[in-house]
Amino acid sequence: MPVEYSGIVAEHMAVRERAGLFDVSHMGQIEIAGKDALAAVQHISSNDASKLAVGQAQYSGLLTPEGTFVDDILVYRQGPSHFLIVVNAGDIPGDFAWISEHIKPAGDASAVDASSRYALISIQGPEAQRVLQSLTAVDLAAIKYYWFVHGEVAGVRSTISRTGYTGEDGFEVFVPPQAADALWQAMLDAGRSASVLPCGLGARDTLRLEAAMRLYGQDMDRTVSVLEADLGWIVGWKKDDFIGAAALRQQKASGVSRKIVGFEMLERGIARHGYDVYVGDRKAGVVTSGTQTPLLKKSIGMGYLPIEHTAPGTEFDVDIRGRRTRARVVPMPFYKRQK
Amino acid sequence: MASYPAGYKYTKDHEWIELSGDRGKVGITDYAQAQLGDVVYVELPEVGATLKQGQSFGTIESVKAVSELYSPVTGEVVEVNGALKDKPESINATPHESWMVVIRLTQPSEASALLDATQYQALIK
Numbered sequence: 001m002p003v004e005y006s007g008i009v010a011e012h013m014a015v016r017e018r019a020g021l022f023d024v025s026h027m028g029q030i031e032i033a034g035k036d037a038l039a040a041v042q043h044i045s046s047n048d049a050s051k052l053a054v055g056q057a058q059y060s061g062l063l064t065p066e067g068t069f070v071d072d073i074l075v076y077r078q079g080p081s082h083f084l085i086v087v088n089a090g091d092i093p094g095d096f097a098w099i100s101e102h103i104k105p106a107g108d109a110s111a112v113d114a115s116s117r118y119a120l121i122s123i124q125g126p127e128a129q130r131v132l133q134s135l136t137a138v139d140l141a142a143i144k145y146y147w148f149v150h151g152e153v154a155g156v157r158s159t160i161s162r163t164g165y166t167g168e169d170g171f172e173v174f175v176p177p178q179a180a181d182a183l184w185q186a187m188l189d190a191g192r193s194a195s196v197l198p199c200g201l202g203a204r205d206t207l208r209l210e211a212a213m214r215l216y217g218q219d220m221d222r223t224v225s226v227l228e229a230d231l232g233w234i235v236g237w238k239k240d241d242f243i244g245a246a247a248l249r250q251q252k253a254s255g256v257s258r259k260i261v262g263f264e265m266l267e268r269g270i271a272r273h274g275y276d277v278y279v280g281d282r283k284a285g286v287v288t289s290g291t292q293t294p295l296l297k298k299s300i301g302m303g304y305l306p307i308e309h310t311a312p313g314t315e316f317d318v319d320i321r322g323r324r325t326r327a328r329v330v331p332m333p334f335y336k337r338q339k
Numbered sequence: 340m341a342s343y344p345a346g347y348k349y350t351k352d353h354e355w356i357e358l359s360g361d362r363g364k365v366g367i368t369d370y371a372q373a374q375l376g377d378v379v380y381v382e383l384p385e386v387g388a389t390l391k392q393g394q395s396f397g398t399i400e401s402v403k404a405v406s407e408l409y410s411p412v413t414g415e416v417v418e419v420n421g422a423l424k425d426k427p428e429s430i431n432a433t434p435h436e437s438w439m440v441v442i443r444l445t446q447p448s449e450a451s452a453l454l455d456a457t458q459y460q461a462l463i464k
Contacts, residue, residue, distance in 0.1 A: 008402045009377040200381055202376070202403055268380055291404050292379040299379075321398070321405070 001026060003326065004198035011203035012094050012294040016335075019125030021187055024165075024172070025180060028092035029118045030099055037081040044243060045075055045085075046226060048236025052077040057146045057163060058069045060234050061337035062087070063244030067225040067251060071095050072216050074163065075305065076148060084114075088216045097254050104242060123187060124207075126337075127194040132171050134190045136160070137279030139297050140171070142322035154186035163314055165204065166233040168212025173225030208318055209300065212333035218273050219288040219302055227256050228304065258285065259310045265299035269325045271318040272301075278317040278324060279309055287318055292317060298333050301327075344435055345370070348411065348450055349459035352393075355435060356442075358450055364438035365411060367399065369433050370463045372434045375401040378427045383408075383439055388416045396440060399430070413441040413462045419429050 003012060015018045032040055041049045045059035049050075054077050062070040073093070087095045096113040099112070103109050111323050123132055127259040138151035138160060148161035156179040164170035174182050188198065214220050218230045226248060230260050235248060265271060271290035276283050290301030301318075309316060312331050317324040353371035355447040356363040372378065380400040390396050390410040397408040397458065418441035423429065432436045443449065 002375060003403065009374055206402060267381075270379070270405070272405070292400075294377070294402070 001201045001204075003202045005198045008200075008202035008206060009196050009294040012206050013194065014197040014293050015057045015125045015168055015199060015207055018165075018194050019123055019127040019131055019170070019191060019196045020203065021191065021196055022122040022124065022199050022204060023119075023183070023184060024122050024178070024204075025119040025177070027120050028089060028095065028113070029095055029174075030087060030092075031078075031083065031102065031112045032085065032099070032109055033082045033112075034107075036107035037083055037109045040103035040106035040109035040111075041075060041085075041162070042082050042236075042239060043106055044074065044099055044289065045233045046236065046242060046244060046248075047075065048239045049075055049077065049083070050239065054079055055147055056284060057148060060099065061226055061244075062230065063226065063242075063300060064222060065243055065247060067244035068222045068224065069216065069220045069224060069226070069248035070098050070227070072214065076161070088122075090217055095226040103230070110272055118174050119175065119177045119183075120165055120172055120174055120186055121180065121187065122170060122172045123191070123196070124164045124166040124168045125196075126169065127191070127196065129167070130171040131187065131191045131196055132160075132173075132192055135242035139197040143171075143293070145169075154183050156183050158183075161193070165213055166207040167333065168337055169209075169215070192303050195288070204291075204334075206294040208300070209230055209289050209291055210293050210295060210333070210335035212302070214260070214302070214323060215268065215289060219262065224304070225251060225252050228259055252276050256307060258304050258306050260288070261304055261305050261310045261329045262334060263316075263327045264302055265302065266300075266315070266326040268299075269318075269320040269323070270299050271303070271320060271327065277284055277303055277305060277318060277321040279306070284309065286315065296334060298334075300330075302332070305329070341391065343456040343460055345392075345456045347435070347456065348453035350399050350411045350453060351410065351462065352409045353463075354411050356407060356450070356453065357438070358444075361444050361447060362417065363412060363414075363444060363450070365440050365442060366423040366436075366438045367430065367434060368459070369434045370461075372431050373415065375399065375406065376403045377401050380431045381423045381427050381430070381439065383423070384416050384421045386416055386419055390416065390442065391413060392446070408439065410442065410445050411453055412442055414444040416440050417443045
């Protein structure tokens with residue numbers, strides 16, 4: 001996946017106004033199957049997988065015992081005892097090893113790294129359904145958000161999932177790698193009349209940031225807990241023990257000392273990943289993501305601040321290459337589509 | 340793709356300078372803007388700033404990245420293109436017309452050692 005095809009702004013706006021096409025085949029797929037697969041998934045995944053019907057997916061975390069992130073994941077329930085876990089590309093072997101090791105106590109369940117069996121093509125934007133519908137007999141309108149079905153797209157056996165990483169409506173289509181080129185081309189051709197653009201990593205980043213979706217490796221990692229990342233909603237608080245549960249329950253009771261916030265720059269400049277945050281003269285935190293948003297035409301970002309400085313409206317400074325630049329905490333997401 | 344004016348001189352850092360007497364208008368090349376992608380901010384020096392050849396005179400920031408701007412020559416900044424603050428995207432649209440500063444050269448001999456359009460185009464091939 002290149003950084004850009006025709007330009008980040010053009011690609012970003014295509015997704016917000018029409019649709020964009022992403023080759024996200026770099027993502028990893030780990031399958032867990034066996035009589036005790038549900039118990040296995042419940043143990044390694046923070047969210048409550050027992051709430052998933054077959055054909056449904058959920059966002060979740062793969063956590064350390066401290067309640068911090070090994071990775072963020074999507075859990076698909078393929079069958080009563082068959083799950084597909086989609087993981088980030090950064091460390092697929094590490095995730096696979098972690099999962100394999102930690103599902104052992106669950107009993108009859110085994111994990112397979114199936115990443116080489118899947119290519120993944122995503123179409124996102126208000127025109128996504130119409131464009132994709134021209135290539136499939138599956139009734140796409142009947143697929144609800146975070147549900148998936150199996151069916152043919154452009155003659156290719158696929159799994160079609162109504163998910164994405166842009167804040168728009170859209171679909172992610174899992175296909176065998178050998179069919180990926182043909183499907184990509186078919187989707188590009190089908191989208192031509194709607195001026196659908198192929199999109200790169202640059203637009204993927206600006207789009208997900210406007211939608212306030214966290215990026216693993218930047219906005220969260222093994223040093224950041226689920227609650228600090230303000231993702232308490234991906235924790236199955238009522239389910240039985242899972243990795244990280246004890247730490248998170250304790251943290252929930254005592255409260256976190258820092259938390260992720262969304263912010264807008266009040267002065268010119270882009271606060272980028274790794275820039276220091278100051279409250280007064282004190283270094284108080286760090287920027288984890290930042291960009292100039294093509295749609296809102298503002299400089300926005302996310303970062304971690306001490307909890308007492310996280311209320312919307314609170315102002316602070318970002319050190320942009322030696323210059324203290326004013327910023328203000330704002331509610332997230334920065335962008336929410338009209339339904 | 341924009342063409343590279345034959346009357347300009349170019350640097351290996353992808354700036355151009357259009358000389359006229361002891362003054363030169365400075366901008367970045369079409370190649371540079373294409374590498375940067377959508378430009379969102381330009382930070383330029385104040386009038387009166389003195390620069391050495393190769394010294395940073397500002398920064399240019401795109402959605403993708405931030406880069407330094409390097410002076411092609413030694414001299415003093417005598418004019419700054421304030422219009423770029425509000426329309427930084429014009430650098431993408433018309434890179435060879437979107438001048439950033441005018442520099443009064445104090446060592447004019449430096450200019451003759453800069454690349455001409457043919458040499459520059461060979462460099463970016």
